[in-house]
Amino acid sequence: MKAFLKKWGLLSLVFLVCMVIIAGCGTPEKTTKSDTNAGNKVSQEEKSGRSFPVTITDDAGREVTIEEKPETIVSIQASTTEIAFALGLGEQIVGVSDYDNYPPEALEKQKVGAQDINVELVLTLLPDMALVTDFHYNSHPETLKQFEDAGIEVIVVGSAESFDDVYSNIEMIGTATGSENNAKEIVSDMKKRFSAIKDKASEAISDKKKVWVEVSPAPDIFTTGKNTFMHEMLESIQATNAAEEHEGWVKMTEEEIVKLNPDVIITTYGYYVEKPKDQVLAREGWAEVPALKNEQVFDVDNDTVTRPGPRLIEGVETLAELIYPEVFKQ
Numbered sequence: 001m002k003a004f005l006k007k008w009g010l011l012s013l014v015f016l017v018c019m020v021i022i023a024g025c026g027t028p029e030k031t032t033k034s035d036t037n038a039g040n041k042v043s044q045e046e047k048s049g050r051s052f053p054v055t056i057t058d059d060a061g062r063e064v065t066i067e068e069k070p071e072t073i074v075s076i077q078a079s080t081t082e083i084a085f086a087l088g089l090g091e092q093i094v095g096v097s098d099y100d101n102y103p104p105e106a107l108e109k110q111k112v113g114a115q116d117i118n119v120e121l122v123l124t125l126l127p128d129m130a131l132v133t134d135f136h137y138n139s140h141p142e143t144l145k146q147f148e149d150a151g152i153e154v155i156v157v158g159s160a161e162s163f164d165d166v167y168s169n170i171e172m173i174g175t176a177t178g179s180e181n182n183a184k185e186i187v188s189d190m191k192k193r194f195s196a197i198k199d200k201a202s203e204a205i206s207d208k209k210k211v212w213v214e215v216s217p218a219p220d221i222f223t224t225g226k227n228t229f230m231h232e233m234l235e236s237i238q239a240t241n242a243a244e245e246h247e248g249w250v251k252m253t254e255e256e257i258v259k260l261n262p263d264v265i266i267t268t269y270g271y272y273v274e275k276p277k278d279q280v281l282a283r284e285g286w287a288e289v290p291a292l293k294n295e296q297v298f299d300v301d302n303d304t305v306t307r308p309g310p311r312l313i314e315g316v317e318t319l320a321e322l323i324y325p326e327v328f329k330q
Contacts, residue, residue, distance in 0.1 A: 056176050059158025059169075060137045066153055069178035070128035074112055080131045080157050081106050082309035083170050086186055087179040094125050102303060102311075119143055122152075129153045131173065160308035161227050163194065169308065190313045197320055197328075198236050204327045205238040211323060212242040212262035212291065215249065215306070217273050218283070222251050229312060230266075230305055237320045237328075239264075258289055264323050265291040268306065270299035298322045 055065045074095035075081040081100045084093055090105055095112040110125065112118050115135060122130065123146070130152050136144060137156045144154050155176050160166045167187045174183025213230050216222040224230040225246030234241045242260040243250065267276040277297045286292050300322070304315035320328040 052178065054175055054178075056155070056172055058156040058172065058176075059134055060156035062156065064153065064155060064176075066129075066176055068128075070153065070176075072125070072127040073129045073131065073177065074122055074125060074127045074152075075100070075131045076112060076114070076117055076136065077131065077133050077157065078102070078303075079160070079307045079309040080133075080169075080173065082307065082311065083173050084131065084177070086310045087170075087174055087177065087182045089177055089179060092177070094127055095122060115139070117143055119146060122147065123150055126150065127152060129155060129176070131155050131157055134158045162229070162232055163190070163312065166308045166310075166312060167191070170310070186310055190310065193313050194236065194316060197316055200327065201236065201238040201320065201324070205324060208238055208240050209263040209323055210240045210242050210260070211264045211266060212257060212260060214265065214267045214280075215269065215302070217267070217269055217276065217279065218254065220251060221254065221257065222249050223257075224248075224306075225250050228306075229308070229315070233305065233312075233316045233319055236316060237323060239319075239323050254283065254285065258286055261289060263290045263294075264296045264298070265289075266319065266322070267297070267299045268302040271302060 052069050053065055053067045055063060057063050071092060072094045073084065073089060073092045075084050075093060076095075076097045078097060078100045081093065081096045082102055084090075085103050085106065090103075093106070093109055096106050096109045098111045098114045100106040100109070100111075110121070112121050112125070117132075117136065117140065130144075130147050132144060132154060134156055147154050153176075155173070157169055157173065158165075160169055167190070170187055171180075171183045174180045174186075211234055213223050213234075214221055215224060215230075223243045223246070225241070225243045225248055227248055231241045231244065242257075242262045243252070246252075265280055267273075267280065270276045273279065276299045280286075280297045281292055281295065283292075291297055300315065300318055304311045304318065317328075
């Protein structure tokens with residue numbers, strides 16, 4: 001009898017343990033399903049960078065609240081379009097400016113004007129968002145009001161004169177379009193590469209070269225002075241901008257340029273002028289300029305050194321390799 005009771009007690013204990021295990025297994029099943037849904041929601045928000053609605057202050061100083069992530073976007077500026085594509089918004093872009101040429105996919109999008117916007121066409125496309133410029137804001141306020149009245153969210157993206165301005169534009173567009181994480185990654189990569197160039201130049205270059213930049217050919221030669229991307233780029237690689245005494249884009253005569261005696265000449269108009277290097281080398285009265293004597297004349301992609309978008313970092317890297325190949329060219 002004692003053995004029987006002992007055996008029955010053991011069986012009861014086993015049965016009780018099993019019931020606890022079964023009960024324990026049942027409860028997490030409901031929790032796991034709920035947690036999975038919550039996890040999916042979190043991952044979706046992490047992917048976009050932020051849940052909506054979001055409120056931003058655009059470059060016109062306006063506080064804009066965007067209720068939902070835009071599914072269709074019109075971008076009426078080449079630099080803004082480049083930023084949008086870099087953010088992974090290519091499929092959402094339904095209209096671009098007449099001058100947008102990068103990436104190649106932008107050429108396949110509907111053209112909607114430039115400084116003068118094709119209002120009827122934009123209203124026909126009826127995008128969720130229009131990325132416009134401060135020029136549009138100041139010159140065509142009635143057009144932007146038409147867009148807003150039609151339910152189009154208008155975001156003003158201002159002019160950029162420095163890398164910091166570009167970083168801000170990328171981050172603002174990223175937040176407005178639900179691509180905040182992508183924006184952070186792009187800006188972080190640009191800053192890292194730019195910092196690496198500055199550090200390398202600072203360590204390796206002591207004898208600075210004087211660089212003359214031409215953004216338009218003779219006879220009307222324009223260059224870039226202070227407060228331009230090219231000036232910031234040259235400074236970052238320990239080069240001297242031959243036009244550093246001037247501000248912005250300025251026109252100069254050939255006589256003035258020759259007196260500057262540059263070591264290197266950079267042209268940016270090869271996309272519409274055939275063989276720009278040969279034209280510079282053939283100029284009368286320039287034979288004693290060091291850049292010509294040593295054939296240090298190079299043409300670079302204009303868009304990578306003047307267009308305020310993600311490719312500016314490529315422009316810096318190209319200039320570094322051309323001006324100081326012994327330091328930067330691998």
